[in-house]
Amino acid sequence: MAAGGGTGAGADTEAGPEAGTEASAGTGEFSRLLAGHRVAAGLTQEELAAAAGVSLRALGDMERGRTRGPQRRTVRALARALGLDEARAQALDRAAQSGRPRGLRPGPARVPAQAAPRDPLPQTPAGSGPAGTGEAVAGQVVPGQAGLAGERGQSALALPRDIADFTAREDALAALAGLAAGERPAHPRVVLISGQPGLGKTAFALHAAHTLAPRFPDGQLSVDLAGMSAQPLTARDALGQVLRALGVEDAAVPAGTEERAGLYRALVRDRRLVLVLDNAADEGQVRPLLPGSGPAVTIVTSRNVLPGLESVHRLSLDVLAPAEAAALLARIAGRERIEAAPDATAELARLCGYLPLALRIAGQRLVARPQQPVAQLVRQLAAEENRLDLLETGDLAVRPAFELSYRRLPVEARLVLRRCALTAGADFTAAVAAAYTGRSEARTELLLEQLVDAGLLQPATPDRYRLHDLVRLYAAERLAAEEPAEELAEVRSRAGRRILDRATAYGLRFDPEHEKDDAAVTGRAPAHLTEAAHWLEYEHPEWLAALHQAQQSGRYREVVDTAEAMHWFSDRLLSWGIWAEVFQLSVDAARALGDRRAEAVHVNYLAWTYVTCLHRYQRGIELAGEGLELAKEVGDREQQGWALTYLASGLRYLRRHREATEAFHRAADAFADVDSRSARIGRLVTLRGAANCLRESGRAEEAVDSRRRALAGALELVERWSSPLMHLLAAMTAHELGLDRAALRRWPAAEKAYRQALVHYEAVGRPDSMTKTLTELGTALIEQGRAEEARELLTEALTDLSADGPRPGPPRH
Numbered sequence: 001m002a003a004g005g006g007t008g009a010g011a012d013t014e015a016g017p018e019a020g021t022e023a024s025a026g027t028g029e030f031s032r033l034l035a036g037h038r039v040a041a042g043l044t045q046e047e048l049a050a051a052a053g054v055s056l057r058a059l060g061d062m063e064r065g066r067t068r069g070p071q072r073r074t075v076r077a078l079a080r081a082l083g084l085d086e087a088r089a090q091a092l093d094r095a096a097q098s099g100r101p102r103g104l105r106p107g108p109a110r111v112p113a114q115a116a117p118r119d120p121l122p123q124t125p126a127g128s129g130p131a132g133t134g135e136a137v138a139g140q141v142v143p144g145q146a147g148l149a150g151e152r153g154q155s156a157l158a159l160p161r162d163i164a165d166f167t168a169r170e171d172a173l174a175a176l177a178g179l180a181a182g183e184r185p186a187h188p189r190v191v192l193i194s195g196q197p198g199l200g201k202t203a204f205a206l207h208a209a210h211t212l213a214p215r216f217p218d219g220q221l222s223v224d225l226a227g228m229s230a231q232p233l234t235a236r237d238a239l240g241q242v243l244r245a246l247g248v249e250d251a252a253v254p255a256g257t258e259e260r261a262g263l264y265r266a267l268v269r270d271r272r273l274v275l276v277l278d279n280a281a282d283e284g285q286v287r288p289l290l291p292g293s294g295p296a297v298t299i300v301t302s303r304n305v306l307p308g309l310e311s312v313h314r315l316s317l318d319v320l321a322p323a324e325a326a327a328l329l330a331r332i333a334g335r336e337r338i339e340a341a342p343d344a345t346a347e348l349a350r351l352c353g354y355l356p357l358a359l360r361i362a363g364q365r366l367v368a369r370p371q372q373p374v375a376q377l378v379r380q381l382a383a384e385e386n387r388l389d390l391l392e393t394g395d396l397a398v399r400p401a402f403e404l405s406y407r408r409l410p411v412e413a414r415l416v417l418r419r420c421a422l423t424a425g426a427d428f429t430a431a432v433a434a435a436y437t438g439r440s441e442a443r444t445e446l447l448l449e450q451l452v453d454a455g456l457l458q459p460a461t462p463d464r465y466r467l468h469d470l471v472r473l474y475a476a477e478r479l480a481a482e483e484p485a486e487e488l489a490e491v492r493s494r495a496g497r498r499i500l501d502r503a504t505a506y507g508l509r510f511d512p513e514h515e516k517d518d519a520a521v522t523g524r525a526p527a528h529l530t531e532a533a534h535w536l537e538y539e540h541p542e543w544l545a546a547l548h549q550a551q552q553s554g555r556y557r558e559v560v561d562t563a564e565a566m567h568w569f570s571d572r573l574l575s576w577g578i579w580a581e582v583f584q585l586s587v588d589a590a591r592a593l594g595d596r597r598a599e600a601v602h603v604n605y606l607a608w609t610y611v612t613c614l615h616r617y618q619r620g621i622e623l624a625g626e627g628l629e630l631a632k633e634v635g636d637r638e639q640q641g642w643a644l645t646y647l648a649s650g651l652r653y654l655r656r657h658r659e660a661t662e663a664f665h666r667a668a669d670a671f672a673d674v675d676s677r678s679a680r681i682g683r684l685v686t687l688r689g690a691a692n693c694l695r696e697s698g699r700a701e702e703a704v705d706s707r708r709r710a711l712a713g714a715l716e717l718v719e720r721w722s723s724p725l726m727h728l729l730a731a732m733t734a735h736e737l738g739l740d741r742a743a744l745r746r747w748p749a750a751e752k753a754y755r756q757a758l759v760h761y762e763a764v765g766r767p768d769s770m771t772k773t774l775t776e777l778g779t780a781l782i783e784q785g786r787a788e789e790a791r792e793l794l795t796e797a798l799t800d801l802s803a804d805g806p807r808p809g810p811p812r813h
Contacts, residue, residue, distance in 0.1 A: 028247055030095035031065040032267060036243075036252035037082045037092070038063075039263040051081035064270055069096045088251070157221040157245040159276070162210040165331035168324035169204055172315050176208050179313055180215065180297045187311065188291040190298045194305045195317040196455040196468060197401035198357030201301040202278050204317065208299060209274045216297065218271040221245055223289075227281030227302060228404040235288040239264055242275070242289070261288040269294045277301070283308040303405055303455035318458075319468070325349035325359055332363030337374070344374040351381040352391070353469040357398055364393045388473055402474040405456055416447040417456060418482065420467055421475035422492065424545035427460035432542050435495040464538075493553060496546035500562050503543035506532035507565030510572070512677040512725055529724055530765055536569060544578060551585050559589035560598050567605050568725055574769055579609040600630035600639045607646040611653065621650040641670035641682050648689055657693040664690040677721065681729065684713050688733055691740070700743040707737045724764045731760035735773045742780065751780040771797075 038048050045063070049056045054074060062070060070078075075096045079089035172193075179189055193201045209220050223241060226233045239260035243253050246267055254260050268275075272295045280286050280302040286309060290298055300312070320328065326345050330338040338345050352358035365377060381387050391398040406414060419436040420428070430445035437444050448465055451457035460466040467475065479488065509532045536543070543562070550558045563586030570579050583606040590598035604627040611620030624647035631639035648663030664686045671682040687710040695703035714730040738753035754777040761770040774797045781790035 028065050029098070029249075030069065030092070031063050032246065032248045033092055033095050033252050034078065035063045035266045036248050036254070036263050037084060037088070039259055039266060040252070040254045041082050043082070048078070048081055052077040054078070063266065069098070072096075091249075091251070157223060157241060159206055159209055159220050159222050162207050163203055165328070166203060166207045167328040167331055168320055169200075169207075169317070172204065172317065173208060173211065175313075175315060176299075177212070180212055183295065185295060188293060188296065188298070190290055190300065190312040191315060192306060192309060192312045193299065193301045193315045193317060194303065194455065196458065196471065197303055197405055198355045198398060198470070199317045199319065200356035201303075201317060203356070205276050205278060205299045205301045209276050212274050212297065216272045216274045218273040220274040220276070222276040222278060224278050225280045225285055227279040227285065227304075228408065232281040232285060235285050236260060238277075238285070238289055243267070257288055264289070265292040268296045271296060273297075274299065280304070280306065282306065305453050305455070307453060319354035320349075320356060320359070322346060322349055322354065325352070325354045328356065328359050329363050329366075332360060333366040337366070341374040344378050347378045348374055348381070351378065351387065355398070355468065355470060357396070357401060358391050358470060361391050361393050361396050361398065364396065365390075368393065384473060388470070388477070391470070398470055399474060402456070402471060405454055406474070406478065409454060409456075410450070413447050413450045413454075414478070416444065417451055417475050418479040419491070420448075420451075420457070420465075421472050421479050422495070423467075423542065425539070425541035427464040427466040428542070429464055429539075432499070432539060433465070435498045436491060438491070438494070492549055496549045496553075497558070499539070499542050499546040500550060500558055503536065503539075503546075504562050504565040506536050507562070507569050510568040510723075510725060511565065512568065512681060512721065512723065533569070533572065533765060536566075537573070540578060544581065547582065547585055551589060554592075556589035556592045560586050560593070560595070560602065562586075563589075563602060563605070570605075570609075571725070571728060572764065574613050576613070579613055580606065583609055596630060597634045597636060597639075600627055600634060600636060600643075603627040603630060604639060604642045604646060607643065607650075611646055611650045615653070617650040617653045621647055621654075624650060637670045638674045638676065638679050638682070641667045641674070641679065641686075644670060645682060645685055645689065648686070652689060652693055652696070655696070657697045661690055661693045664693070680717065681725075684710060684717065684729060684733070687713065688736060692736065695740050695743055700740050703740045704737070704744070707733065707740050711737055718760070727760040727763040731757045731764065731773070732769070734760065735776070738773070738776060738780070742776065745783075747780045747783045751777060751784070754780060 038045070041048075043051070045059055046056060049059045052059075052074075054077065058070075072093060075093045076089075079092055084092065176191055179191060182189075193205055195201055206222065209222065213220055221242060223238050224233070225238060234257075236257040239257065240253055243260060243264060244250070246264075248263070248267075254263060268291050275289070275296060275298045277286060277289055277298060277300045280300050282304065283306050286300055286306065300306075300309075305314075305316075306312075319325075326338065326342075326349055329345060329349065348362055349359065352362055362377060362381075366372060366374065377390075381390055388399045406417065409417065416433065416437050416439075420433055422436045423432060425432075430448055431441050433448060434441045434444040437447075439447070448457060452459055452465070456467075456471055458466045458468070483491075509529050547559055547562055550556075550562075563582050566582060570576075570582075583602055586602040587599060587606055590602050603623055607620050607623035607627055609620075610616045610623060614620075624643050628640060628643035628647065631637075631643055644663050644667035648660045648667060651657075651660035651663060668683055668686040671679045671686065687706065691703045691706040691710060694700070694706060711730070711733045714726070714733045717726045718730050720726075734753050734757035738750045738757065741747075741750040741753060754773050757773045758770070758777070761773065774794065778790040778794045781787070781793065
């Protein structure tokens with residue numbers, strides 16, 4: 001920008017129209033020169049006013065551009081007070097002269113030099129970025145506005161163009177607009193927009209700045225701080241660019257960062273302008289560029305959350321919602337084309353991880369291939385090994401966006417990011433990540449927080465973290481490229497053992513035969529059953545993946561032992577879809593070991609799964625028969641009892657009640673031959689099963705009598721061994737007694753049984769089977785004419801159960 005001839009974007013608009021274009025431009029130049037010289041001299045407005053013999057208000061008006069050009073004697077007094085040399089004094093007078101009304105042509109002020117002239121700083125060419133970075137910088141003034149911002153032409157920091165297909169982000173835009181609404185804010189308005197690479201932070205900031213432009217007539221500027229480059233723009237250089245964009249001559253730009261920041265704050269104190277600081281590296285780069293007061297709005301974007309940046313409004317962008325992602329694809333690739341393939345579009349958005357950058361690339365690929373069906377691109381992206389390669393078109397690419405952030409990480413944080421790719425769940429805790437990193441849990445958590453600050457990891461809950469799918473693919477690429485295969489195999493094995501040890505320890509807490517000797521447990525002993533249940537539920541993707549890995553590695557005994565530890569816990573989550581997978585692995589492992597008794601046990605577990613969880617009764621009956629033969633072969637009466645129990649249950653569900661009752665009786669005989677806690681439980685289960693057959697055969701009165709004996713036995717077990725399993729058995733038995741009484745339409749008695757079941761379910765920790773009892777209790781209340789009470793009960797129950805949170809999803813792989 002040529003000295004004195006550049007375009008500003010920060011002048012006030014209060015000069016009268018009679019001043020004209022030339023006068024307005026000159027006044028603005030004079031005000032910026034005066035403010036620059038004062039800050040460079042280290043003087044406050046009060047000090048300069050007193051030294052020059054002018055009023056403080058007059059000096060303030062001069063610096064704000066509210067006068068058309070002070071007289072020569074005033075300029076001479078100011079130059080003297082500022083200690084300006086002859087050349088600078090004349091430049092100041094020329095600027096003042098150009099703002100005076102036409103006809104007044106006083107000569108330049110001549111002030112004896114009282115201080116050695118300062119060396120002028122090198123001039124930055126218009127539109128250039130910091131040396132060596134190749135980064136462009138941009139900003140905008142609004143043509144046609146009164147004052148200097150509308151008269152000086154195009155600024156070197158003009159806003160890049162807004163994108164026509166900008167989509168979504170309505171809530172964030174509304175929040176930012178609300179923040180910018182006030183005319184006289186109590187504090188400077190600074191908005192930090194953060195988030196992972198590819199979220200469209202820059203596009204959002206620029207779109208917001210364009211949207212706010214009519215309300216900020218003094219201009220809109222944008223500076224690329226090049227935070228992800230090898231040499232980010234320094235605060236000093238950024239200030240230099242902004243000051244020159246505001247019309248400060250090179251000679252008047254102070255040398256130091258603090259002086260430049262002071263001049264900048266003075267210039268924007270009363271100006272309504274928007275400054276976009278894009279791609280910030282850290283807090284130290286941003287702070288000097290923030291106004292000290294006034295109506296300006298500063299929008300900062302950064303991949304880092306900049307936690308040390310105080311007194312800012314934070315907007316954290318996330319990925320788009322599925323409908324928003326589809327809308328963006330439609331705006332890029334054409335609405336008809338996208339709406340013609342809704343299923344393929346939904347899958348395309350999912351494969352892009354709903355990340356705006358990836359969606360834009362996918363949309364542009366479709367634009368470049370007008371004959372390509374959306375489904376074909378979906379098929380190509382479905383291969384994970386090719387996805388990042390395909391998410392590149394022209395100068396848009398996902399992988400380099402992640403690469404920039406990755407290369408700026410400390411070495412240890414890079415390792416943690418890579419190892420996070422080994423986790424199996426959609427999210428994970430620091431403890432799980434520590435199993436893969438080989439660091440302590442505390443150290444791993446610290447490094448995970450660094451990744452959150454860098455925008456490469458997101459907090460899913462207060463104690464869980466989430467990798468975006470595309471970041472996970474990138475981390476897996478770096479893992480394969482940077483770590484030897486032998487080392488990775490050892491990492492997986494070590495982590496798998498650690499996770500399975502924890503899973504086994506927690507699972508055994510639900511085993512009625514397990515002694516409560518925490519000292520004998522491998523690894524950290526569970527402190528409470530609730531903690532154990534929570535861990536087993538939410539970390540099941542990890543321990544299930546570790547179970548598969550153990551099977552593939554030939555660690556069959558680990559597989560059998562882990563599944564054995566899980567089988568009593570499995571009663572708490574009958575609707576879970578993983579038990580067939582777990583127990584099929586353990587059956588295969590037992591066979592690989594040649595352990596016939598273990599095979600009998602785990603074939604029985606698999607039979608239970610098919611009958612009780614999957615409701616595939618015929619297959620369950622077949623497996624129960626297989627388990628019975630194996631148990632007979634090894635002479636295990638207890639396992640014969642369980643095989644007959646599962647056989648009878650399958651027959652009952654197929655309405656073959658006579659055969660089922662006979663099998664239940666045979667199972668009871670087998671359990672009677674064994675003196676163990678699980679055999680006592682088995683006898684109770686067979687008694688319950690036989691009573692169910694009676695009710696379903698139309699013999700509900702006999703079922704009630706039999707069930708009462710079963711409930712008495714269950715309560716005796718609760719009294720003797722007050723454990724969650726015993727409470728669960730009592731709850732199920734009381735629930736079934738309610739069903740028996742309901743079949744006889746004895747609704748008050750049924751209600752009493754259901755409420756008794758709920759008491760025991762609460763002691764268990766509200767398993768998913770509790771919902772059936774709540775539903776039946778609601779029916780009993782309605783049948784008694786208490787519909788409003790039923791509605792309140794079910795509404796409260798739904799609220800409470802929803803508050804427990806959704807069941808964790810399936811493993812990623």
